[in-house]
Amino acid sequence: MPPMVNHQQPHAPIVPGFSGGGPAPPPPAPGGGPAARDRRIATAEQLVMDLSDRDLRENALLELSKKRDIFQDLAPLLWHSYGSIAAILQEIISIYPYLSPPTLSPAASNRVCNALALLQCVASHPETRILFLNAHIPLYLYPFLNTTNKTRPFEYLRLTSLGVIGALVKMDDSDVISFLLQTEIIPLCLRTMEMGSELSKTVATFIVQKILLDDVGLHYICATADRFYAVGQVLGSMVTSIADQPSTRLLKHIIRCYLRLSEHPRACASLNGCLPDTLKDGTFNSCLRDDPGTRHWLQQLLHNVSGAANRVPPNIQGGLDHIMGN
Numbered sequence: 001m002p003p004m005v006n007h008q009q010p011h012a013p014i015v016p017g018f019s020g021g022g023p024a025p026p027p028p029a030p031g032g033g034p035a036a037r038d039r040r041i042a043t044a045e046q047l048v049m050d051l052s053d054r055d056l057r058e059n060a061l062l063e064l065s066k067k068r069d070i071f072q073d074l075a076p077l078l079w080h081s082y083g084s085i086a087a088i089l090q091e092i093i094s095i096y097p098y099l100s101p102p103t104l105s106p107a108a109s110n111r112v113c114n115a116l117a118l119l120q121c122v123a124s125h126p127e128t129r130i131l132f133l134n135a136h137i138p139l140y141l142y143p144f145l146n147t148t149n150k151t152r153p154f155e156y157l158r159l160t161s162l163g164v165i166g167a168l169v170k171m172d173d174s175d176v177i178s179f180l181l182q183t184e185i186i187p188l189c190l191r192t193m194e195m196g197s198e199l200s201k202t203v204a205t206f207i208v209q210k211i212l213l214d215d216v217g218l219h220y221i222c223a224t225a226d227r228f229y230a231v232g233q234v235l236g237s238m239v240t241s242i243a244d245q246p247s248t249r250l251l252k253h254i255i256r257c258y259l260r261l262s263e264h265p266r267a268c269a270s271l272n273g274c275l276p277d278t279l280k281d282g283t284f285n286s287c288l289r290d291d292p293g294t295r296h297w298l299q300q301l302l303h304n305v306s307g308a309a310n311r312v313p314p315n316i317q318g319g320l321d322h323i324m325g326n
Helices: 033-050 054-067 074-080 084-093 106-124 129-134 137-145 152-169 174-182 185-195 198-213 215-221 225-244 248-261 265-274 292-306
Strands: none
Touching: 033 054, 033 074, 054 084, 054 106, 074 084, 074 106, 084 106, 084 137, 106 129, 106 137, 106 152, 129 137, 129 152, 129 174, 137 152, 137 185, 152 174, 152 185, 152 198, 174 185, 174 198, 174 215, 185 198, 185 225, 198 215, 198 225, 198 248, 215 225, 215 248, 225 248, 225 265, 248 265, 248 292, 265 292
């Protein structure tokens, strides 16, 4: 692996539809004419070619990740250019030995995060998203989501990897959800929701929310007691933590997850007995004062849960303890 000298902090992942990833950079200013556009294309093409040269790769990763928003159709260019995706995957695989024991340096973390930013670009583009999925490339990121080290290099690695998965789920594609469920993304997200930074927790919860909003995802999580209990336990512990250290953006995604669970009859009946009291007693009134949408979700959640016991037939009611793992 060539020397890594870039100490610049990687860009925060941008997950469309999720405010926690930071504002998207403004689009390139109009104008400049065909000549300016041709220069941008030529620059992008040269940088993509540089990915295949080990001596030039680090600078190419940095420049492409910084300018990916001004290079139109960068994703198809990366995907269809000989050796480009292979070079990015080489960068990712080269980090694996530093995960355990945890010896990842800031420079190495920044470099691989720049590579992951390009994968996020590919995952976001309608022309390359399914190709990206069919190649099972998200699996290369799962070792990063399985880490528990809380130092900054590992946190950047988790956050940027979550940004790639977030770019996939925001497309509301059931094929994407099915793939992620089959490859056990839920336990990896739950791990981050338990131990990550506030921003990583928020992106991971956003991913779980998007999975739940798909019917396939909702039925998957509610299909067994273990799955439901695992999700419910982590959501509950996060609510407890937020009561001590308020985070409106994280609370928003937690409440939306709970509300979606309440739309499943068995899950809703179980929530009647395990929904955190702090969601019921007005603890978060001040936190949600300026967020009418989330206040409405919370009111709907409490309405759904309060009426659950009366709506569930006795033969189902008797089995509710089991779904909570009791």
